[in-house]
Amino acid sequence: MSVSTLTLALLASAVAAVPHGSPGTWNRNAAGCGEIILPMDDSVHGAAFNISLGTPPQTVTLLADWTWQITWVDTPDCYGNYSVANCIPKGQNFFNDQASTSFVDDKSQQTQEFLGTDYTPGMEFRNDFGADKLCFHSDANNADLCSNSVEISVSNFTSELPVIFDVGGVFGFAPVAPGYNDTFMPTAYQMWKQGLLGPNNGWHMCGGLKDLSTCYGKKYLTILGGTDTTVYDTGKTHHHPTSFSKCLNSGPHLTLSPPRYNYWSTEWTNFFIGQESFSLRAKDSLSYNATTADPECDGIDAIAVWDQDKFGYGAAMPFSAFDTLVSLTDAHIAYNNNTPGLFAVNSGNASVWAVDCSKVSTFPTLTYEFSHLQNITVVPAMYIDTSMYPGQCLLNARPWDRAIEGAQTFFGLTILSRTHLEFNFETNMIGISPLNSNLYE
Ligand SMILES: *[C@@H]1O[C@H](CO)[C@@H](O)[C@H](O)[C@H]1NC(C)=O
Ligand SMILES: *[C@@H]1O[C@H](CO)[C@@H](O)[C@H](O)[C@H]1NC(C)=O
Ligand SMILES: *[C@@H]1O[C@H](CO)[C@@H](O)[C@H](O)[C@H]1NC(C)=O
Ligand SMILES: *[C@@H]1O[C@H](CO)[C@@H](O)[C@H](O)[C@H]1NC(C)=O
Ligand SMILES: *[C@@H]1O[C@H](CO)[C@@H](O)[C@H](O)[C@H]1NC(C)=O
Ligand SMILES: *[C@@H]1O[C@H](CO)[C@@H](O)[C@H](O)[C@H]1NC(C)=O
Ligand SMILES: *[C@@H]1O[C@H](CO)[C@@H](O)[C@H](O)[C@H]1NC(C)=O
Numbered sequence: 364m365s366v367s368t369l370t371l372a373l374l375a376s377a378v379a380a381v382p383h384g385s386p387g388t389w390n391r392n393a394a395g396c397g398e399i400i401l402p403m404d405d406s407v408h409g410a411a412f413n414i415s416l417g418t419p420p421q422t423v424t425l426l427a428d429w430t431w432q433i434t435w436v437d438t439p440d441c442y443g444n445y446s447v448a449n450c451i452p453k454g455q456n457f458f459n460d461q462a463s464t465s466f467v468d469d470k471s472q473q474t475q476e477f478l479g480t481d482y483t484p485g486m487e488f489r490n491d492f493g494a495d496k497l498c499f500h501s502d503a504n505n506a507d508l509c510s511n512s513v514e515i516s517v518s519n520f521t522s523e524l525p526v527i528f529d530v531g532g533v534f535g536f537a538p539v540a541p542g543y544n545d546t547f548m549p550t551a552y553q554m555w556k557q558g559l560l561g562p563n564n565g566w567h568m569c570g571g572l573k574d575l576s577t578c579y580g581k582k583y584l585t586i587l588g589g590t591d592t593t594v595y596d597t598g599k600t601h602h603h604p605t606s607f608s609k610c611l612n613s614g615p616h617l618t619l620s621p622p623r624y625n626y627w628s629t630e631w632t633n634f635f636i637g638q639e640s641f642s643l644r645a646k647d648s649l650s651y652n653a654t655t656a657d658p659e660c661d662g663i664d665a666i667a668v669w670d671q672d673k674f675g676y677g678a679a680m681p682f683s684a685f686d687t688l689v690s691l692t693d694a695h696i697a698y699n700n701n702t703p704g705l706f707a708v709n710s711g712n713a714s715v716w717a718v719d720c721s722k723v724s725t726f727p728t729l730t731y732e733f734s735h736l737q738n739i740t741v742v743p744a745m746y747i748d749t750s751m752y753p754g755q756c757l758l759n760a761r762p763w764d765r766a767i768e769g770a771q772t773f774f775g776l777t778i779l780s781r782t783h784l785e786f787n788f789e790t791n792m793i794g795i796s797p798l799n800s801n802l803y804e
């Protein structure tokens with residue numbers, strides 16, 4: 364779930380594959396060899412797919428969220444009262460834990476309560492734990508992969524969800540920081556530990572490509588336990604360590620209480636519009652006055668938090684850069700309404716700006732540098748949105764105020780549409796590679 368805006372079969376026996384191979388050595392033909400290929404469609408809040416959970420299997424639709432951790436499912440448990448009628452809004456997809464004969468209530472983990480999640484605005488995100496059988500089904504090749512027991516987090520709210528979501532839970536994907544216990548472990552991490560999946564996971568999206576073929580006709584592709592080396596050149600991959608910095612919690616976007624710091628995140632070391640560089644330092648931000656949210660975090664490099672859901676729309680940049688981009692693209696304010704997480708254009712707290720469609724090819728390229736090691740370039744076609752209002756060209760850029768928003772910022776679909784990402788649970792490294800240019804040229 365991106366943690367701050369209002370944003371949420373067939374069965375076969377487990378494939379007992381031995382995890383093997385180094386990152387990027389499995390391709391799509393190796394299905395069953397410790398990997399499962401999961402094409403995904405959009406839900407309101409981002410990529411979603413179906414799993415089956417329990418015995419007999421129930422279909423639960425999950426939002427794929429890199430910023431969440433253990434798989435969480437909405438259940439009719441309601442703070443001691445179990446009631447589908449009272450705890451599940453009509454039309455809401457959910458998991459009925461009491462209807463599964465294989466569900467094991469795990470009382471060894473204490474109730475977990477978070478304030479500030481997107482799924483439960485205004486109320487506590489309150490969960491208990493259990494374990495059950497979970498199966499993936501691949502729409503790419505009809506493969507199935509099951510674990511007889513994974514730990515899951517089951518909702519135990521004090522009232523029903525305040526809104527109906529088009530998903531019944533969240534498929535978390537966050538890295539597991541040293542010392543973190545079971546309550547933090549994504550399903551794919553647990554299945555790697557069980558020997559069912561490889562440790563490395565691949566992702567790319569097809570929304571910005573020539574066609575959807577490499578995502579099997581859908582908009583996104585996640586491969587658990589492997590990567591598709593036909594869409595990128597492993598020789599161009601750079602691996603970046605994940606930052607488990609305390610400063611990840613210094614801004615309003617990830618203000619969970621109690622705080623957590625396990626996000627796939629990378630040092631964001633430079634930003635360019637064309638050849639012009641813009642400072643990312645807190646002290647250089649327009650509103651810096653030495654009384655920021657967390658002065659301890661002012662000195663550190665900015666941190667990019669990778670997030671595929673729609674909160675990650677909008678190319679992030681400091682205000683000074685945003686002003687320059689507005690000027691270079693001759694943009695004008697078109698709309699003042701903007702709901703990050705729900706709109707295809709995320710301009711943060713700025714207005715939505717429109718540009719002249721006939722001039723787009725003359726606009727500058729944006730360059731993002733990570734860990735002083737690697738650039739991702741974003742061409743105008745990637746940061747100009749034509750989907751939100753057909754016929755209009757909107758700037759999909761988002762000013763980021765380091766002094767107010769803290770060191771962390773979200774990097775998502777606008778920046779990643781021509782990038783392949785790898786998330787390795789064993790090394791906690793993120794592999795970043797350009798997608799092969801024949802996919803979009
Ligand atoms: C999940 O399965 C249901 C049918 O059980 C189907 O209607 C829905 O489209 C599927 N959702 C996704 C995201 O595949
Ligand atoms: C359970 O529901 C009943 C009836 O609605 C209510 O009186 C009771 O307070 C609830 N218990 C808890 C623990 O919420
Ligand atoms: C939900 O919370 C209540 C009250 O703390 C507890 O009795 C119950 O066991 C919890 N449900 C689950 C499934 O853990
Ligand atoms: C697991 O970690 C959470 C968060 O730090 C903690 O509250 C919980 O007590 C831990 N569980 C066990 C069994 O130690
Ligand atoms: C600047 O500092 C003052 C307190 O001295 C504070 O009230 C104000 O919000 C700060 N402004 C910004 C933009 O951070
Ligand atoms: C957006 O944030 C900037 C700085 O953080 C502030 O100066 C500006 O007033 C804000 N704009 C709106 C519309 O809230
Ligand atoms: C990224 O691109 C900028 C601008 O072209 C260049 O100055 C910088 O050296 C590049 N960084 C890396 C790590 O290649």
